[in-house]
Amino acid sequence: MEWDDLRVFLAVAREGTLGAAARKLGQTQPTMGRRLRALEEAVGQKLFQRTNDGFVMTDEGAAVLAHAERMEEEALAFQRQLAGQEQLLDGLLRITSSDWFGAYVLTPVLAEFSRAHPRVTIELLTDARFLDLSRREADLAFRIKPFEEPDIVSRKLLSMPYGLYTRAGSAHPEAGNGADVALVTMDTAFGSMPDVAWLQRLLPRAHVAVRSNARLIQAQMCAQGVGVAVLPRPLGDGFAGLERIELGEDPPSRDTWVGYHHDLRRLARLRALLDIVLERLAH
Numbered sequence: 001m002e003w004d005d006l007r008v009f010l011a012v013a014r015e016g017t018l019g020a021a022a023r024k025l026g027q028t029q030p031t032m033g034r035r036l037r038a039l040e041e042a043v044g045q046k047l048f049q050r051t052n053d054g055f056v057m058t059d060e061g062a063a064v065l066a067h068a069e070r071m072e073e074e075a076l077a078f079q080r081q082l083a084g085q086e087q088l089l090d091g092l093l094r095i096t097s098s099d100w101f102g103a104y105v106l107t108p109v110l111a112e113f114s115r116a117h118p119r120v121t122i123e124l125l126t127d128a129r130f131l132d133l134s135r136r137e138a139d140l141a142f143r144i145k146p147f148e149e150p151d152i153v154s155r156k157l158l159s160m161p162y163g164l165y166t167r168a169g170s171a172h173p174e175a176g177n178g179a180d181v182a183l184v185t186m187d188t189a190f191g192s193m194p195d196v197a198w199l200q201r202l203l204p205r206a207h208v209a210v211r212s213n214a215r216l217i218q219a220q221m222c223a224q225g226v227g228v229a230v231l232p233r234p235l236g237d238g239f240a241g242l243e244r245i246e247l248g249e250d251p252p253s254r255d256t257w258v259g260y261h262h263d264l265r266r267l268a269r270l271r272a273l274l275d276i277v278l279e280r281l282a283h
Contacts, residue, residue: 096130
């Protein structure tokens with residue numbers, strides 16, 4: 001197994017196509033293809049599925065990726081030490097979170113990290129579904145429920161406060177009623193979430209105007225005057241055109257968890273990012 005072949009593998013895994021990977025490494029596509037085939041022959045496994053849209057990693061490829069990235073980290077560290085640049089970090093970090101959490105909570109932290117480590121590329125994937133850390137769909141994940149996978153290192157990061165919001169200047173509803181009050185709330189797939197039950201209890205006569213699984217959409221609808229919405233405080237307090245309503249009790253808070261695959265626990269760039277995340281957000 002040649003290190004140059006692993007560099008080709010990493011480039012294809014990150015870029016998704018042979019052409020893009022070849023441009024990244026400054027090599028020709030035929031050379032890249034030969035090196036990738038040589039690596040697959042060396043390990044005795046197919047590492048990618050070739051599709052019309054590009055290269056999709058197999059389970060075996062995902063297993064190789066974790067080890068190849070650690071080898072890359074060591075190679076880069078060796079080069080930096082010889083060059084007297086031990087503090088520089090390189091490489092890619094894929095992070096997944098919900099849309100609003102990425103925009104209103106993570107963005108300042110990621111900006112601080114990027115200023116400190118400009119050679120690390122951050123890829124922030126905002127998705128309502130939970131990406132698979134074991135398949136390396138992401139390196140670091142932020143979720144609203146604990147991680148159940150046995151190979152994931154995780155911890156509770158924070159308890160997120162929520163509030164009830166309306167368009168600034170609108171009339172405020174009263175607790176225990178809700179007649180003529182329109183709601184902007186979660187879609188039926190998320191109907192078991194605590195804030196849905198809280199709304200039904202405090203505003204039992206309110207009717208649902210809009211359902212969405214995206215908190216950013218809910219905030220926008222609320223700011224447009226469609227109805228009141230329960231939103232995370234960082235989003236609601238920071239969204240122009242909204243004001244918070246007091247009904248005598250706050251909506252239930254939600255815990256946020258952070259997790260990563262245990263194979264990445266020694267990845268220097270991941271550790272550096274986690275240090276900033278925990279320092280700025282953990283409580």
